[in-house]
Amino acid sequence: MSRKPLAIGTLSHLIGYHLRRASGAFALDFHEAMAGTGMRQVLLGILAIVEANPGVNQGAVGTALGIKRANMVALINELVDAGLLARAVAPDDRRAFSLTLTSVGRERLTECTARIEAHEARMLDQFTNAERQTLIALLARIEARKP
Amino acid sequence: MSRKPLAIGTLSHLIGYHLRRASGAFALDFHEAMAGTGMRQVLLGILAIVEANPGVNQGAVGTALGIKRANMVALINELVDAGLLARAVAPDDRRAFSLTLTSVGRERLTECTARIEAHEARMLDQFTNAERQTLIALLARIEARKP
């Protein structure tokens, strides 16, 4: 017995609401796409940043992804324990950790990237390339707001 | 000592990543905008749905917002305890609860809606009306994907 969808009232014209719902839909499908890999959105985000910036400091990765220092610790431990990330004292600053991908980490990232591409293609199969570019450009302007 | 922003590598062309970041930026500013009201995104979402559908069932609200039945219980309790929501046994189905806003709930929603409008205006001050419409339309198509 299916019921007709409810009116969402004031929410309908709020960008924040639609962002929340769309982001949630992506997160759900992402989670399914990663089944069996043990990887999550945050962890892949970290691996991607380290791949693009080999030797980067732990704190800088957190800043780039909007993750607080205190919360980075457990995440990095998880990736190091899984053998995906190598952590070394930074040569120029003995307080800091310099992060690099291990070869296993590189492989894992490649496998997962393939899954992510499929997931994105599935979620956006009704979108033209122009629409995707438009969407990314609009979202990037929102992110660019100073925190 | 500010450092230059890192390269985000593969993430840059992923809609899912940008949705996550943009949604997070909105959530953060929303949270600040609600300081002192005790209201959160989910709670306002519920109030807005009930306002638009007086007498609606608890479960239907959850379905509309993507909240699991089990998680609705505490949220509705919170709103009822705060005197914002009235919960009555549904006249046509004694298993279900029929929800309506109290007068206090209506006032609270009005106050918060004003804050939310200001928050949206602040987040989107660089966007034209056309761009906002485009963004909402694109996001709505993502949400529309069957769960």
Next chain:
DNA sequence: TATTGTTATACTCTATAACTATA
């Protein structure tokens, strides 16, 4: 003094399974 990473902690959101009462 300020910064990097750490620990401890708490709150919110989300997910699952088993229960009750009604239908």
Next chain:
DNA sequence: TATAGTTATAGAGTATAACAATA
């Protein structure tokens, strides 16, 4: 049997404060 709401519980994300080592 199926559905509406409930309880209990666990995992994940996020926030703050206080600390050690280093700058």
